[in-house]
Amino acid sequence: MLRPLLLSLAALACLAAPPRTLRVDYGHTGDATSERFGVDRVVLEPLPWPGDPAKAVDTSNLGKYCFEVIDKATGKLLYSRGFASIYGEWETTDEAKTLGRSFSESLRFPQPEAPVRIQVKKRDAKNAFQTLWTFEVDPKDPLIERTPAPAAGNLIALQKAGDPADKVDFLILGDGYTAAERGKFEQQARKVMELLFQQTPFKEHRKDFNVWALCPESKESGISRPSTGVHKRTPLGTTYDAFGSERYVLTFDNRAWRDIAAQAPYEFVEILVNAETYGGGGIHNLYSTASAGNSTIGYLFVHEFGHHFAGLADEYYTSDVAVTNSPSRPEPWEPNATADPKHPKWSSLLTAGVPLPTPWKKDEFEAHSHAYQKERRAIRAANRPESEMDALFAREKVFETKLLGTDAHSGKVGAFEGANYEAKGYFRSQEDCLMFTRDEVGFCAACRAAIEKVIRQYAK
Known part of the structure; x- marks a missing residue:
């Protein structure tokens, strides 16, 4: 009787093994008024799916887009995730009004056992998801790409807190680092990891994260900065001057x-670029970027990661940006901005007695900020040393910390007008926040709640 029992246990162990990760690379093409999709390739990634199978369906309600993986035979929803995309930002730029472009994107999900139907959806004017594209994938298709990409260096476990299925798996990639600079990358990766875990609520949830690092060798040091005539071909292709x-x-x-990241377990990705010039970006459920050598890396990295990790909106509105909002001011899907100050989406967090909308020193802030932005543009236009920009940032930080930290409703939760790149019509939850300024105030209440919700989605 012992042998059959052992065979049964072995069979159960086999059944319990996590599936591999399947990835669909596709093209997303269009302009400001239309968009279409087309499958590029389907890739079987080399590692098991890192997620918790009990949390396969997304409950966050985040993202401009979402996708669903549905069993073709039964109609059962197997997996879903909300996401944003480069295309989703680009379609709101002025360029998209006169030019069509195509962007490569990917959908990743646990390898199914049988054919599936995949639906890609997008929010309409009322924030409801509507299906844009439907296609089918057969996991037994012989044309699925199964050969792993060439190795991109040794995977570094910066923090291993547990099995990938039980943790948030965060991957830090390096771009623009030569073989001789691998040590520099690892040092900077460890630095930003510690900076992340200094911020609430990441600090309180550190044990819920695995942090990995991977740095493919670059033939030359640094990344492209086209506006200054610098063009480089790096393994990940990062560049300044996106959208102008x-x-x-x-x-x-x-x-x-994607091929490089597939060599590590990951759900969230940070690309550290080997540069000192201030710059970064963050797109929900895609990746975030940051210039590792900049003096403001403590703010820059965490701010951009907030976009990527929890879909946080920018709360600032006096800086130049390429994207545009609808003049009708629809309710944003992002959790930390609202068009309804009387009934904000963070109503459960409001400070008792705070008026809605909440008054603040808006005029004084704007007058100073517009002068600061003018000086910032002049520094960049003249391509002056980064030390001058650092000094400007430092002066601005002193002013904003005092102004926003000594107001009548400083530190309270309300609805403060000015957010999501707009001075009028959009509101944030607190007067100051890491998504608003470079002050050391940390995340506002709405941001903290959103981050904790995402952590619960991925960690046991």
Whole structure:
């Protein structure tokens, strides 16, 4: 009787093994008024799916888009995730009004056992998801790409807190680091990890994270900065000047970074770029970026990671940006901005007795900030040393900390007008926040609640 029992246990162990990760790379093409999709390739990634199978369905209600994986035979929902995309931002730029472009994107999910139907949805004007694209994937299709990409260096476990299925798996990738600079990358990766876990609520949930690092070798040091004539071919393809914004760092080479990231367990990705010039970016459930050598890395990295991790909106509104909002001011899907100050989405967090909307020193802040932005643009236009920009940031931080920290409702939760790149019509939950300024105030109440919700979605 012992042998059959052992065979049964072995069979159960086999059944319990996590599935591999399947990835669909596709093209997303269009302009400001239309969009369409097309499958590029289907890839079987080399590692098991890192997520918790009990939390396969997304409950966050985040993202401009979402996708669903549905069993073709039974109609059962197997997996879903909300996300944002480079295309989703680009379609709101002025360029999209006159030019069509195509962007590479990916959907990742646990390898199914049988054919599935995949639906990609997008929010309509009322924030309801509507299906844009439906296609089918057969996991037994012989044309699925099954050969792993060339190795991109040794995987570094910066923090291993447990099994990937039980933890948030966070991968830090390096771009623009030569073989001789691998040590520099690891040092900077460890630094930003510690900076993240200094911030509430990440600090209180540190044990819920695995943190991995991977740095493919670059033939030359640094990344592209086209506005200054610097062009480099790096493994991940990161570049400044995305959408014409000098400080916006993105990679448009989705295939390249996905193949490299597939060599690690991951749910969230940070790309550290080997540069000192201020710059970064963050897109929900895609990746975030940050210039590792900048003096403001403690703010920059965590701010951009907030976009990526929890879909947080920018709360500032006096800086130049390439994207545009609808003049009708629809309710944003992001959890930390609202168009309804009387009934904000963070109503359960409001400070008793605080008026809605909540008055603050808005005029004084704006007058100072507009002068500061003018000086900032002049520094960049003249390509002056980064030390001058650092000094400007430091002066601004002193002013904002005092102004926003000594107001009548400082530290209270209300609805403060000015958010989501707009001076009028959008509101944030607190007067100051890490998504609003570079002050050391940390995340506001709405941001903290959103971050904790995402952590619960991925960690046991």
